[in-house]
Amino acid sequence: MARLADVSTATVSRVYNEPDKVSPSVRERVLAAATTLNWIPNAAGRALASTRTHIAGAIIPTLDDQVFASQVSGMQAVLAERGITLFLGCSNYDPAQALTQVRAMLARGVEVIAIVGEAHPPELFDALRQARVPYAITYAYREDSPHHCIGFDNRAAFVEIAEHLIELGHRTFAAVFQPSRDNDRVQARVAGVREALARHGIAVRPSHMHEGPATIAFGRQSLRAIWQGVDKRPTAIICGNDQLAIGVLLEAAELGIEVPQQLSVTGFDDVAIAQQIHPSLTTMYVDTAEIGRCAAQYLLDVLDGKESLESGVVQPVLMVRESTGLVGGLD
């Protein structure tokens, strides 16, 4: 290749890395030769010689949840502009898999990495530290977290939801959540609900606390169980995400429960259908793509040596819609 353009390999390298330091004529000659041979610089050689790989990594629980998919999407867009490619790893909510994926990425020389949540084995963070790979925790945010977080305070968000319902006069609550095991975000959400209710002397009865798969079906099944239970029926149900809430809403329609007159329902995420369904769902909107973009930007800044230590809070916003109302249906 260098031969065809009749230059040294060093010059070829310069054409791609410091084009200004090469005379235009030579530059064109090299570029022309590259086109002719359909030649592309080899990234492995490049990485080895320069100790820069231009690779970033993202570890998410699963792509099957829209919120993580769009976070990756946002990251990818920002990184691609800077010529950085993205390695994707899914942990399937399993800390061991997350660790494996991180190790694989480290071996591959990722320069920076974004990881959803902070509920990971210490070895994971040790490995990151040892490899001196900057990282960001996404989708979670705590003031006192030892890591750089980009996301929001899950606890505070659910405090806000609970308070919204309390203001509407609700005093008997049920809660339907996705699995909390190994999931600091869900744990924080449940804690937020508990905390807000406790301030008013309220607790969720065990029979009104449901935890299971984050599906419409589980939402339906939970409402049915709650409604048919022996305990006093709740006037409000707080769901861990929109899928569950939509399940509750659909089952309520089937059981002839009037929403919000007899029952208020809240979700989380503000998926597309939340505002379209009838009754429309009160939920919290989170700009997950923005979380991805912020994470990417922060990591790029770190690479550039810019210490943009501004914490990355992407504030969720409560979307009050038809599924919540004054207790007793007064409106």
Place this chain on the structure above:
Amino acid sequence: MARLADVSTATVSRVYNEPDKVSPSVRERVLAAATTLNWIPNAAGRALASTRTHIAGAIIPTLDDQVFASQVSGMQAVLAERGITLFLGCSNYDPAQALTQVRAMLARGVEVIAIVGEAHPPELFDALRQARVPYAITYAYREDSPHHCIGFDNRAAFVEIAEHLIELGHRTFAAVFQPSRDNDRVQARVAGVREALARHGIAVRPSHMHEGPATIAFGRQSLRAIWQGVDKRPTAIICGNDQLAIGVLLEAAELGIEVPQQLSVTGFDDVAIAQQIHPSLTTMYVDTAEIGRCAAQYLLDVLDGKESLESGVVQPVLMVRESTGLVGGLD
């Protein structure tokens, strides 16, 4: 590292690549040293010396559509088992971006690549051929495609949908589709509808043919336009995906149109809510994760030299539900 274990670098290499050819004692010594130093073999050096990167690439239009996210998810799962990491690129439905992403991946030394659809610039396939990188086209399938496809025949799928409606007696149709530009799958779907209807001497009136963003909102807006138009109202609406169909369903409820008595509606993809919504949506289920798994498996087979030339058809299945019925509402 080799020094700590008091062996040559060659031996270290063997421990990781051909453990059987190393005596157990030495092997353990090396592994112990690696743990102590928290050492991981460097992938760049490895790639350079072995001309194998253990990297695969996936190019999809967007992660914001669940079907592609789950395809990637399926691929990732299969590849991870084999120690192959996945580079992800999104084209945003833009052929130029797809080309850029492919080039970036080639430079990174991906060994195989999966690309959604075949509507790509010839340079893209040229580059792949020149680099001798095996690839698979996903989410599309044509008997006479020059590429190895893994997916399904979009045209045939929509012929099936149209025929289902024709059998129910429908003769006046509307169609609501996502943008067809640069999208061979959508073009094939529309062609399928046209073809099936034409066999019965039926065509979709221009005012009944809507193309726009694949959103619930566009579905709603389309139905409204169709219903308020001057042309004879259709008795059935074929939608390009479930989002659009759900929009149509919700708007029908709002306009007081009875489904399926006055209007039959079909979708495509069978998203979670399709069977839960009321009336439940007649649509086609596609196992997109399976498409991803098949694509990954095929690419692995090619790498292994296995010429598993079996074409990868993942058959969509028609889910007949409440949103379609006999024309005129006889049931």
Place this chain on the structure above:
DNA sequence: TTGTAAGCGTTATCAG
């Protein structure tokens, strides 16, 4: 502005 030459961290080929 351009060329020379020494690595970067592995694997592969030979010897031993």
Place this chain on the structure above:
DNA sequence: CTGATAACGCTTACAA
């Protein structure tokens, strides 16, 4: 079974 040693394709001083 293990060790030397030469690549692999690039970057980066340093020299010209």
